[in-house]
Amino acid sequence: MAKDYVMPKLAMAMNEGTVAQWMAAEGDFLRPGDVVMAVETEKVTYEVEAPHEGYLHILVPEGETVPVETPVGKFAENEDELKSLQQEVQSQDADKPVEAAPSAVPGVAAPTGTDLRTASSTASGGRIKASPLARKIARDKGLDIALLQGTGPGGRIVKRDILLALEQGIGRFAAATAVGGMREKARLPLSGARATVASRMMESLQSSAQLASRWESDITDLLRMRTHFVAREEQFRTSVSMNAFIIRAIVSAIRQVPIINAALQGEDIVIYENVNMGLAISLPGESPWDSSLMVPVIRDVDSMGVVEIDREMKALVERARNGQLGPDDMKDSTITLSSTAGLAPPGMSTSPVLNLPNAVIVGPSTPQEKPVSRNGEIVVRTMMPMSMTFDHRILNGEPAARFMKYLHECLEHPELMLA
Amino acid sequence: MASLLENNLMTDQYDVAVIGAGPGGYVAGIRAAQLGLKACVIEKDKPGGVCLNWGCIPSKSLIHQAELFHSLREMEGVGVTVDRTKLNYKKVQGKSRDATKALSSGVAGLLRKNKVGLVKGTAKIAGKGLISLDDGKQIKARNILVATGSRALQIPGFEFDEKQVLSSDGILAMTELPKSLLILGAGAIGCEFAYVMNAFGVEVTLVEMAEHILPWEDYEAVAVLDKSFRDVGIQVLTGTRAKQMQRLDDSVQVTLEDSSGAPIEVTAEKVLAVFGRVPNTENLGLREIGVKLDERGYVPVGDYCQTNIPGIFAIGDITPTPALAHVASKEGEIAIEYMAGHTPMYKGVEPELVPSAIYSEPQLAGFGLREDQAKDKGVKFKKSVFPLRGAGKSIAVGKPEGLAKVLTDRDTGELLGAHVVGHNATELIHELLLGKSSELLPADIAEMIHAHPTLSEAVMEAMRGIDGKPIHM
Numbered sequence: 001m002a003k004d005y006v007m008p009k010l011a012m013a014m015n016e017g018t019v020a021q022w023m024a025a026e027g028d029f030l031r032p033g034d035v036v037m038a039v040e041t042e043k044v045t046y047e048v049e050a051p052h053e054g055y056l057h058i059l060v061p062e063g064e065t066v067p068v069e070t071p072v073g074k075f076a077e078n079e080d081e082l083k084s085l086q087q088e089v090q091s092q093d094a095d096k097p098v099e100a101a102p103s104a105v106p107g108v109a110a111p112t113g114t115d116l117r118t119a120s121s122t123a124s125g126g127r128i129k130a131s132p133l134a135r136k137i138a139r140d141k142g143l144d145i146a147l148l149q150g151t152g153p154g155g156r157i158v159k160r161d162i163l164l165a166l167e168q169g170i171g172r173f174a175a176a177t178a179v180g181g182m183r184e185k186a187r188l189p190l191s192g193a194r195a196t197v198a199s200r201m202m203e204s205l206q207s208s209a210q211l212a213s214r215w216e217s218d219i220t221d222l223l224r225m226r227t228h229f230v231a232r233e234e235q236f237r238t239s240v241s242m243n244a245f246i247i248r249a250i251v252s253a254i255r256q257v258p259i260i261n262a263a264l265q266g267e268d269i270v271i272y273e274n275v276n277m278g279l280a281i282s283l284p285g286e287s288p289w290d291s292s293l294m295v296p297v298i299r300d301v302d303s304m305g306v307v308e309i310d311r312e313m314k315a316l317v318e319r320a321r322n323g324q325l326g327p328d329d330m331k332d333s334t335i336t337l338s339s340t341a342g343l344a345p346p347g348m349s350t351s352p353v354l355n356l357p358n359a360v361i362v363g364p365s366t367p368q369e370k371p372v373s374r375n376g377e378i379v380v381r382t383m384m385p386m387s388m389t390f391d392h393r394i395l396n397g398e399p400a401a402r403f404m405k406y407l408h409e410c411l412e413h414p415e416l417m418l419a
Numbered sequence: 420m421a422s423l424l425e426n427n428l429m430t431d432q433y434d435v436a437v438i439g440a441g442p443g444g445y446v447a448g449i450r451a452a453q454l455g456l457k458a459c460v461i462e463k464d465k466p467g468g469v470c471l472n473w474g475c476i477p478s479k480s481l482i483h484q485a486e487l488f489h490s491l492r493e494m495e496g497v498g499v500t501v502d503r504t505k506l507n508y509k510k511v512q513g514k515s516r517d518a519t520k521a522l523s524s525g526v527a528g529l530l531r532k533n534k535v536g537l538v539k540g541t542a543k544i545a546g547k548g549l550i551s552l553d554d555g556k557q558i559k560a561r562n563i564l565v566a567t568g569s570r571a572l573q574i575p576g577f578e579f580d581e582k583q584v585l586s587s588d589g590i591l592a593m594t595e596l597p598k599s600l601l602i603l604g605a606g607a608i609g610c611e612f613a614y615v616m617n618a619f620g621v622e623v624t625l626v627e628m629a630e631h632i633l634p635w636e637d638y639e640a641v642a643v644l645d646k647s648f649r650d651v652g653i654q655v656l657t658g659t660r661a662k663q664m665q666r667l668d669d670s671v672q673v674t675l676e677d678s679s680g681a682p683i684e685v686t687a688e689k690v691l692a693v694f695g696r697v698p699n700t701e702n703l704g705l706r707e708i709g710v711k712l713d714e715r716g717y718v719p720v721g722d723y724c725q726t727n728i729p730g731i732f733a734i735g736d737i738t739p740t741p742a743l744a745h746v747a748s749k750e751g752e753i754a755i756e757y758m759a760g761h762t763p764m765y766k767g768v769e770p771e772l773v774p775s776a777i778y779s780e781p782q783l784a785g786f787g788l789r790e791d792q793a794k795d796k797g798v799k800f801k802k803s804v805f806p807l808r809g810a811g812k813s814i815a816v817g818k819p820e821g822l823a824k825v826l827t828d829r830d831t832g833e834l835l836g837a838h839v840v841g842h843n844a845t846e847l848i849h850e851l852l853l854g855k856s857s858e859l860l861p862a863d864i865a866e867m868i869h870a871h872p873t874l875s876e877a878v879m880e881a882m883r884g885i886d887g888k889p890i891h892m
């Protein structure tokens with residue numbers, strides 16, 4: 001009796017494989033250990049050896065992808081059996097159109113009753129949680145579900161995840177190769193919001209004269225002052241955040257050094273009267289691997305107290321999260337705040353890339369408690385890493401340093417913000 | 420400052436205040452408490468809303484008793500004779516009220532157990548986060564969830580007097596059977612009462628303007644119910660509209676008009692007018708604080724049942740989603756989970772995942788695409804219909820009429836819609852709905868072993884019919 005030769009399951013997460021190449025020819029006599037075919041999975045190409053002895057009869061042509069455990073060939077015991085196998089195929093071919101008709105996707109086995117059963121048993125053996133429908137669509141569309149994140153109950157991959165992945169081009173079968181030693185996890189198209197950020201960052205770094213400086217400010221007193229505001233959360237209808245105080249301090253420092261709040265327009269340096277604060281916000285990305293970046297603007301922060309700044313800022317963040325920002329929300333910034341406080345490790349300082357055409361971007365980061373010397377004594381204070389990048393085409397080191405110093409003083413002695 | 424202080428003393432402060440204790444509101448209240456929110460539910464009447472007091476529950480009690488009464492005929496077949504003339508309908512109705520009382524106090528108990536405040540009174544939104552009650556008391560809440568439900572739609576010329584011309588409330592309160600009843604409107608409520616009244620021996624005429632009864636259900640399934648109704652003696656007039664009505668001393672005369680424009684005169688002791696429902700969105704202060712209503716008075720909602728005004732949510736019969744108790748409850752859960760800072764699995768009720776259910780005998784239940792819709796939209800689908808009589812159980816219990824019908828996507832196998840009519844259809848539908856919501860393929864259900872003999876075997880066989888052949892056909 002001829003034995004079925006099936007697509008082997010070569011890895012835990014393997015649900016299907018492509019017959020990349022038949023290494024033995026139709027009718028060849030093979031012994032265990034002889035190489036039969038090359039199987040391509042999404043990750044690796046394997047050379048597979050014959051499990052039994054016999055004459056090879058090929059069922060699935062090269063390039064075709066089938067679920068694991070699907071017969072791809074047969075091993076005949078003798079030449080007579082081989083002949084009758086070969087004839088069987090011809091007679092089967094005669095009624096093939098009827099069966100093949102439902103398959104809309106070339107290269108995928110027609111979804112006959114048998115194929116469906118094979119597929120669903122494979123599915124329950126795999127470790128990836130996905131609904132049967134999601135698996136079916138993914139298989140038909142040539143999508144690797146191992147690369148997707150599920151949003152169904154318990155993280156199950158469901159139809160909407162597949163449709164989203166198809167739309168975004170995530171999880172397409174990457175050309176599998178073991179040669180380079182690198183295995184692709186995902187391909188993210190450089191399009192949409194991601195492409196915008198990429199080109200703006202490049203443009204910023206290539207077309208301006210950026211210079212970054214860093215320092216540390218003692219925010220112990222500011223933190224203490226903030227507790228009075230937090231305690232009045234009900235009254236202010238917001239729990240005023242550190243960012244609001246930092247923005248207020250920046251405004252105070254701009255009053256001292258107006259050229260900070262400026263932009264280069266053609267041949268002119270334009271210094272602005274009002275302060276429109278761009279706020280760099282990180283949002284979930286279009287795929288599970290990246291994040292997206294937006295810089296909406298709080299207008300006229302120079303006319304606001306910390307409470308109002310905080311409320312405006314939170315409303316803006318909320319709208320950004322809900323995807324409700326319009327083009328007008330991103331316009332007209334005169335300076336930008338890019339805080340990594342809470343995100344970055346304590347003490348780390350950044351050198352943010354300028355948000356053109358702004359002359360300055362300020363980048364506070366995660367504070368930490370440190371021993372410092374005060375009046376000759378070592379005391380523990382909360383120190384916040386600060387940084388600022390400025391465009392040397394617009395301002396020189398002297399005004400930049402003066403701004404940083406006053407900003408530093410406002411953070412250390414918050415009463416100066418009253419000035 | 421002083422006024423702020425006074426306010427604090429005079430009012431209760433909640434994370435969420437729910438207006439209306441129907442299946443939308445009370446479920447929301449309990450869910451809120453489960454998620455650690457301080458919640459109250461304000462109700463002007465009895466807890467449980469229309470569903471529990473004047474809808475789902477009392478009607479199902481009547482249907483159950485009608486079934487029992489009807490099945491006495493079967494007993495006669497084995498020699499048991501019961502004097503059916505002794506039927507006391509007042510007691511039948513009384514039992515339905517007992518059921519509502521028990522469940523209504525059960526709801527109150529659940530709210531108490533979960534520490535959800537049940538506030539008695541008529542509520543009105545007085546401002547953002549502020550509700551005033553008819554007794555002058557005020558309630559402050561970060562979020563307000565409006566779940567005030569709906570009432571019977573009254574059409575000029577057919578005003579309810581609840582004696583001769585009844586709304587669904589009126590017929591549920593009725594304690595004596597009329598000799599004859601004319602039902603205007605063959606939606607779920609009309610069909611259920613047609614069944615009940617016919618079973619108790621009332622002469623029933625059922626009138627529907629659309630081409631068939633239950634116009635939004637799958638026609639092939641409805642046809643089974645339609646035939647059954649006619650077989651038991653209900654006069655079914657479809658494609659027929661009510662033109663005018665005249666109240667006589669002890670009867671009502673209604674002029675109908677069939678699709679050809681020909682008048683039909685029908686006289687009946689009582690008329691049940693079930694044309695539809697209207698949302699209770701007046702006198703709630705909604706418009707005053709800027710909540711948008713559509714031209715029919717419904718509150719359109721966005722994701723997580725939010726209205727256009729932040730902090731105000733709307734669920735249940737006052738929104739344009741299907742007016743069903745289970746929709747109201749699910750919307751309540753979604754809104755509350757969102758308020759509590761969770762991300763609910765769904766942003767709202769997905770229409771194709773909502774089961775509809777009609778509890779007459781035979782029952783009818785369905786969800787998703789109907790065949791006529793699939794054709795209109797040009798969807799490429801496969802269809803399989805399995806007659807209930809092919810499942811041995813239906814013959815054994817003497818309920819052979821009915822069918823299970825499934826529609827799937829021709830290419831992906833996705834379950835697009837399912838329609839079951841027959842004994843216990845409202846229970847049978849859930850296996851199919853689970854299949855849809857969990858994205859199972861026909862083979863998953865077709866290959867699953869179903870106990871024999873059950874009516875569920877019909878569901879399995881219908882699924883087999885999609886990609887292969889049912890065994891018992």
Ligand SMILES: Cc1cc2nc3c(=O)[nH]c(=O)nc-3n(C[C@H](O)[C@H](O)[C@H](O)COP(=O)(O)OP(=O)(O)OC[C@H]3O[C@@H](n4cnc5c(N)ncnc54)[C@H](O)[C@@H]3O)c2cc1C
Nearest residue numbers: 439441443463468469470474475542568735736742743744
């Ligand atoms: C005869 C009949 C049979 C039905 N059968 C079924 C069925 O079998 N299955 C099904 O799913 N659905 C059925 N329905 C529909 C179901 O009853 C409704 O969909 C459901 O009750 C809607 O729930 P809800 O919470 O939105 O509102 P409701 O149940 O209408 O509750 C609203 C509540 O709000 C209260 N309220 C209103 N205004 C105020 C105010 N200003 N202040 C305080 N309280 C207020 C009301 O008193 C009421 O208790 C039936 C309906 C009827 C009429």
